[in-house]
Amino acid sequence: MFEARIHGRGGQGVVTAAELLSLAAFHDGLQAQAFPSFGSERMGAPVVAFCRIDQVPIRRREPIAEPDAVVVQDPTLLHHVNVFGGLSPTGCVLINSGRSPSQLGLDALRDRLPALRLLTVPASEIAREHLGRPIPNVALLAGLVALTGVVGLAALDQAIDERFTGAAAAANRRAALEAHAHAARELEGSLSRAGARDG
Amino acid sequence: MASQVEGSLAVARTVACCRPQVICAYPITPQTHIVEGLSRMVAAGELAPCEFVNVESEFAAMSVAIGASATGSRAYTATASQGLLYMAEALFNAAGLGLPIVMTVANRAIGAPINIWNDHSDAMALRDCGWVQLYATSNQEAADMHVQAFRLAEQCSLPVMVCMDGFVLTHAVEPLELPRRQEVDAYLPPFEPRQMLDPSDPVTIGALVGPEAFTEVRYLAHAKQMEALDAIPVLAGEFESSFGRPSGGLLGRYRCEDAETVVVALGSVFGTLEEAIDERRARDERIGAIAVKTFRPFPLEELRAGLAGARRVVVLERAFSVGRGGIVSGDVHAAVAGSEIAIHTVVAGLGGRAITRASLHALLDDLEEGRLAELEFLDLRRDVVERELQRGREQGRPGPHAENILRELGIVAAGPV
């Protein structure tokens, strides 16, 4: 079972992100369960949503305490909400930012969990470019796809088409494509840097 | 064909297939997505003929449903928590009048203190009002139960509430089979009212009944619910034949065949419970679980049979009776009366506190070690409670409990990340 936890703020499409991921998994023939951690309607409040993906029907209904992946849609949450709680040591983290993990003050996390895969994607900028609004959820999901391969990019495309209509769907798909390419490049880059270190 | 869809929407689409003629709704978290979905379908003409009435309170919602049902229309509403209590008088009225209204209750805690998250205190508070109470263990079951509920309600002339855990089920997106209208039509015939306000054949509904006849009228309400105990398994069986999947019924059983320990629970926690049971079975523990899917009428005989081989029973409840303890466990005691089975009540998941596999394992380990009391509150912070009780003993005007406790937990929670 793959368990992802998505952190963000109200208005950034956190709940939609979890749903989209589950929809993409569905299109890939997998079982998926997505649900939010809830509060009353409020823009800007910290929001958490969860998504589980598995080959077999998912029965458990508790919040995800030990995620395989943590997605942070708003970097202002990094040092004031415990976004990394329970994170698997061999898991991965995806953060919406144009800065590097070091610049975000995450070296300590990296030192603590050396096997962790940590990636930043400038998702808000990518979204602003394609959608006209800095809603980073779809771009970040594409980054997660690049990072984990838990679902295929084609499946994510299909989910986008189902969930959005017309111009919004097309724009989101373009954002996903760009973010996916960015993440893939970053990953290649870090792999070759790691190879250079070991070599 | 499954669709990846939100639980609330699956319920809305399923209810729409049941051809309600009057839907009356007042918004309350966490039922809102169900009624919004139905509102859109009605506005788009997908349900015609159907009137969607935006009422000014839950008391009005149930009252509108009463009027509609008494006039021969299939009526539906949905609520939760405070809203269910606000319509309490009308609930007793609907049941007393034998009106086959179906209502979704998106289970949520009752205040004070105000809390919008899931537990069963709302429906449990109305367990004696005369409505049939069904508890869904999953979103698929929640949707399916509505189809059976309309059939049951109209067959027995009883109102039926389908309980599904608020947020946990209503707001979860998962693969669900949505029935097609023709499928539902084949299972659920048009509403044939047993009584109807009709100028061509006037009847009086809601007369005063004095001591000379009240007992008989009320006994009949009880007798009808007891008939429902026989009807429910039959309808569930027919559902399985028609739709190709088991759903509903009186009880659900999981790995009970040779179980020494059985956990009895209601609602969505059953999924998590099944996983915990599997983990313990892998360690050769003889443990199983029973889901009470029909809580009213209470299936005493079925449960007695289901617990026949057990030595210990843990009743996991998401509500409790203040000043007494367990609610469901009282009924479980009655079911196994005369046996040697040890019954433990565990009150868990109040106000949305998650029931996790970890805490279930901890409680079942306690049971194994003989450390489990007869009445336990799962994951209770005893230290916090003790300090508040101590404050009450010391100070002149200690202030509201909630404020003091939350201030204390807030200090704890605001600690370093």
Place this chain on the structure above:
Amino acid sequence: MSSAPFYQTGTFAVGNRLLGPGEASVQSDPGRSNAITKGHRACQGCGEALGARCALDAALAATGGRVIAANATGCLEVFSTPFPESSWRLPWIHSLFGNAPAVATGIAAALRAQGRTDVRVVGQGGDGGTLDIGLGCLSGMFERGDDVLYICYDNEAYMNTGVQRSAATPPAARTATTEPVGGHPGNAFGQGKNLPLIAMAHEIPYVATATVAELRDLEHKVTRAMDFRGPRYIHVLVPCPLGWGSEPAKTIEIARLAKETGLFPVFEAEEGCVVASSPIRRLRPVEDYLRLQRRYAHLFGDDGRPDVIARLQRLANRNIERFGLLAQAGEDSGGDGRRDLLETLAASERGPQ
């Protein structure tokens, strides 16, 4: 001396420093009570947070700080008391959704029994809690003559549960339960539920309407209300950026447009009769107001509904007539001024050309 023009003198913008203590606004006083202090969780641009703070600060100023408040369930209650904090600086109780007026009645009764009638009571809630589920209790409070000032913060829908329609939702507005599908123009055109008029029908001592565009006016009305004993009712229009689909920075502008189009009449009444109405300064067509809110977006564009907009304009015009919202034609516009204005109104009813 500089010959550069100083546009600020001669107005109240600079005037708060220069006005005497009785004339300056409550909000300009650094010693104000700050009834709802910082740290509450309202959305950016929330009209209700602004309106409630101003209203309660005025109430506290008018009573020497002796106010107890009873609040209905809703946005105000939720964003002001996120556990484990509270932003209230006065004694405050939240009981249920529909009983705030009755709880307020109970507080007033206790104070009377204890001989503490110097302490005043404010009941408050949103449009849902006041017009819908709380109406029975409110009417009871009015009829009994209970000494409570009730303030309704009207954002025209059930916002905290996700923007569902209430009795206060205007015609044609989109909400989660009045989507513009199947040919419906959003919320249906009914006769509405005018709670200020209902309050006036109870012939209570004082009824007023206000918006967050004119905070001085709101302060004045709350202060005036505290001069009376018995039931008083103030209805405040508070735009909600989330629910109305408007920019948070435009909340006050939108509230002003609600008044300047005639859609929201601003007036005062005593014992069932209107005693003053705040005139529209610059009449605006309803379109100027509607365009700023995505809840009306479906009325514009290729599939727009100019007929619905014209209908809304007729509603506004009716208000203008009914409440006398346009100042009498006088020195500025000449004798034909009023006729010109009526012709303008008639033309606007025919819809945008």
